[in-house]
Amino acid sequence: MKNKTQHSKIPFSLAGLSLLFSTFFLSGCIALPFVTYEPSKQNRPTENSKYSFTPSLVIPPSSPLYVSHKAAQKTPDVTSEEQHKSDINRTFHPIIWQEMQHQFNLSIDHLGKYDQHIDSFRKKPNYLKVVTQNAKPYLHYILTQIQLRDMPYEIALLPIIESGFKPTARSNKEAGGLWQFIPSTGRLYGLEQNWWYDGRQDVIKSTQAALDYLQSLYRINNNDWLLALASYNAGPGNVRRAIRKYHKKQPQQKAQPNYWDIQPYLPKETQNYVPQLLAVSHVINHSDLFNIELEPIDNVPFFAAVPLPKQIHLKKAIQLSQVSETTFNQLNAGYLSQITPPNGEYHILLPLDKVDSFQQLIASNKALFNIQWQKHKIKRGESLGLIAQHYKTSQKEIKKLNNLKSHRIRAGKTLLIPIPNRAETTKTTLLAKTTTKQKKKVTTKKTHKVRSGDSLWRIARAYNTNVKSIRRWNNLSPSMPLKPGMKLTIWQNKPTSKTAAFARYKIQSGDSLWKIARKNSISTSTLAKYNKLSIKAYLKPGQLLKIPI
Structure with a gap:
């Protein structure tokens, strides 16, 4: 970036803005009239202008980070x-x-x-x-x-x-x-x-x-x-x-x-x-000289991020935060459903003055997180009753959550399913630990030749490592750019084991191979094959299954 400099005279004249749709990588989507023109043959700015004035030099203030609510209130350290x-x-x-x-x-x-x-x-x-x-x-x-x-x-x-x-x-x-x-x-x-x-x-x-x-x-x-x-x-x-x-x-x-x-x-x-x-x-x-009114925007942080420990219903979050639905949706447009995702780390953004009270409310109201939600794609032949029975919830709650006016559902549609948290039924009961010794890690060295368009982030992702490690292994400073042809050393850990590791699970009433496989992030066919069972096998409460880990 060029150094910020003061220009004694700033000429300008009226012309046009039209917003475009992008191609290939990124695109815009504003609807203004498309303006075509022949590119200017000038190669340098001109000093001919209707208007000229001498601006004062304005040095921008340091601004806080938006990492968290507390960070948003700190003054950056002098380094x-x-x-x-x-x-x-x-x-x-x-x-x-x-x-x-x-x-x-x-x-x-x-x-x-x-x-x-x-x-x-x-x-x-x-x-x-x-x-x-x-x-x-x-x-x-x-x-x-x-x-x-x-x-x-x-x-x-x-x-x-x-x-x-x-x-x-x-x-x-x-x-x-x-x-x-x-x-x-x-x-x-x-x-x-x-x-x-x-x-x-x-x-x-x-x-x-x-x-x-x-x-x-x-x-x-x-x-x-x-x-x-x-x-x-x-x-x-x-x-x-x-x-x-x-x-x-x-x-x-x-x-x-x-x-x-x-x-x-x-x-x-x-x-x-x-x-x-x-x-x-x-x-x-130069909006004043163009007689264009801009929305006054305060030069202070508007929002802060509040981490969420578990899933939350966004309508409940709106009620607790006391933020208007319009503002809440503007700040949290990333959520496509009325529920936050079931897996991963997420946050909601709130106006800065609403954060403290919201954090206190969710800290003191643990019942907010007593329900989890999953999506379920309706299969042919399924009924609302069967789905409710499968997830151990009620038809009434499914209807309410999905704004259903009747019990009729259609194959191929997706439902949100509310699932009450029951620790004794949702956690896998492991009766024996892994049957193998702890896996040893073997470190292997790889060399990556930088190609045009590479970034440390992309390379780290490709090798299942992180940017900080790659910098440390190759003595790269944060400001040092990558150049095509550069060779980077990558160290990787490879687990080795001669025998498969597994745990044992005691079947409980209402269990199915599908349900157990889903809990343990494996396919139903893998679980059945591992236990030499048919996919349609009847499971008896108390029966033991091997779970590959």
């Missing part, structure tokens, strides 16, 4: 003398637009390149008012993360182009969330997507993933933010193809072209995508 001096001279701005003013260095550095992209603000004067209202719960968190990573401030406004700051936005290419990840790229960057939850709609996880992705694109694009943004929209492959076309058409030109050099060779929407972001940053920076 160096230089940081200490910087903090002393910082000015706190109560409104976030004041905090951001004159810090949009990309739009300043490329003045004259995006004049055509501001015209639609004249036609839709209320548009920025609406999208900045949408941004209110999220913008402080996003800007804080960008400050911590020393990334351009323009990126904090990228969700305007991508989603209009709507976490549930969807494009026609199935891109979703504030940052419009398509499913495959979302999974690549750790965003879980299942029946219960979509991490692309989780403001914390999707923001971390988007900034990780953008930083990766920045590195592979020779530390050029505009090329990184073009890659975010069109995909790195399309940017590489545009560079090849540029070299083919202009073989005598510079070896490393910039965004404006390759702009004519990019997909049409990407030709507009980057200038749009620069234009919207410029207009927000």
